[in-house]
Amino acid sequence: MGGCAVDPQTLQGHPFAEVSGGGATNHGVQSPAMTLSAPTPRHPEPTPPHAVARLRATRLAASSKPFVARGSGGGRCERCRLPSAHCACAWCPPCTDSVGVCLIMGDIEAIKPTNTGWLIADAVRDTFAFGWARTSVDPDLIALLNDPQWQPVLVFPGEYAAPERVVSEPPPPTTGPAGARRPLLVLLDGTWSEARKMFRKSPYLDRLPVLSLRPEVVSRYSLRRSHTGLHLCTAEVAALCLALTGHPQQAARLNDWLDVFTRHYLAARGNLPVNMESAAHRALAAPASVAV
Numbered sequence: 001m002g003g004c005a006v007d008p009q010t011l012q013g014h015p016f017a018e019v020s021g022g023g024a025t026n027h028g029v030q031s032p033a034m035t036l037s038a039p040t041p042r043h044p045e046p047t048p049p050h051a052v053a054r055l056r057a058t059r060l061a062a063s064s065k066p067f068v069a070r071g072s073g074g075g076r077c078e079r080c081r082l083p084s085a086h087c088a089c090a091w092c093p094p095c096t097d098s099v100g101v102c103l104i105m106g107d108i109e110a111i112k113p114t115n116t117g118w119l120i121a122d123a124v125r126d127t128f129a130f131g132w133a134r135t136s137v138d139p140d141l142i143a144l145l146n147d148p149q150w151q152p153v154l155v156f157p158g159e160y161a162a163p164e165r166v167v168s169e170p171p172p173p174t175t176g177p178a179g180a181r182r183p184l185l186v187l188l189d190g191t192w193s194e195a196r197k198m199f200r201k202s203p204y205l206d207r208l209p210v211l212s213l214r215p216e217v218v219s220r221y222s223l224r225r226s227h228t229g230l231h232l233c234t235a236e237v238a239a240l241c242l243a244l245t246g247h248p249q250q251a252a253r254l255n256d257w258l259d260v261f262t263r264h265y266l267a268a269r270g271n272l273p274v275n276m277e278s279a280a281h282r283a284l285a286a287p288a289s290v291a292v
């Protein structure tokens with residue numbers, strides 16, 4: 001956990017679909033029509049780009065060569081990043097208030113179509129995203145970590161931190177001189193080796209408590225989600241933390257959104273129709289799922 005560790009049961013375990021500058025296409029194969037009708041999209045109006053979408057745009061603008069995602073020949077949905085024929089936007093959960101999430105992202109993480117930090121930003125209103133660099137830091141990230149409305153906690157395996165920094169529960173909301181202070185989950189979003197490098201080489205994170213998810217908690221969660229390993233992707237870590245901070249509904253919706261996204265992504269890769277009657281599809285299509 002912490003960062004997007006590779007796991008065969010998650011998106012991160014699949015070879016990433018995109019290539020840089022290779023001009024790969026879907027070889028002209030048309031996606032088959034999906035056989036089941038989608039619910040009416042819940043977001044018919046354009047929504048402003050969230051933090052990860054903005055970081056993606058910045059990263060793409062800074063890139064010297066075009067970034068071409070495989071399967072993008074037929075066009076991709078700008079909102080969910082999936083090939084248009086497999087767009088999952090109709091099931092995108094409402095963006096609601098809960099905790100804050102601060103994503104510190106590896107170099108190309110924001111532009112990977114498989115990045116799951118994007119899904120967190122879809123569902124958690126106060127999601128912030130910053131690109132990581134070894135030699136510099138975004139002043140807005142420092143300002144966020146110092147903002148008295150937040151209680152930042154770095155989610156990372158405790159064995160990598162000094163014992164006195166390690167906590168096993170997220171900080172409860174408290175009231176400070178400036179008012180209520182909500183938990184801010186700081187997640188290192190990248191490959192596992194990137195996440196470890198970010199952890200070691202970001203002195204501004206050294207003062208933060210380290211929330212180490214207990215193995216039995218991860219194990220219980222993994223069992224519920226039919227995981228075989230203990231490595232969770234970033235959206236799963238966020239969902240687990242949402243549950244631990246007293247937001248079980250938001251946690252469930254984020255898990256469902258990850259499930260739906262994964263199904264659509266894999267169906268698009270295999271040029272297959274999506275089963276839109278999955279439990280996650282049904283949960284997100286249900287009217288109750290829009291309740292905050």
Ligand SMILES: [Zn+2]
Nearest residue numbers: 077080087089
């Ligand atoms: Zn879409």
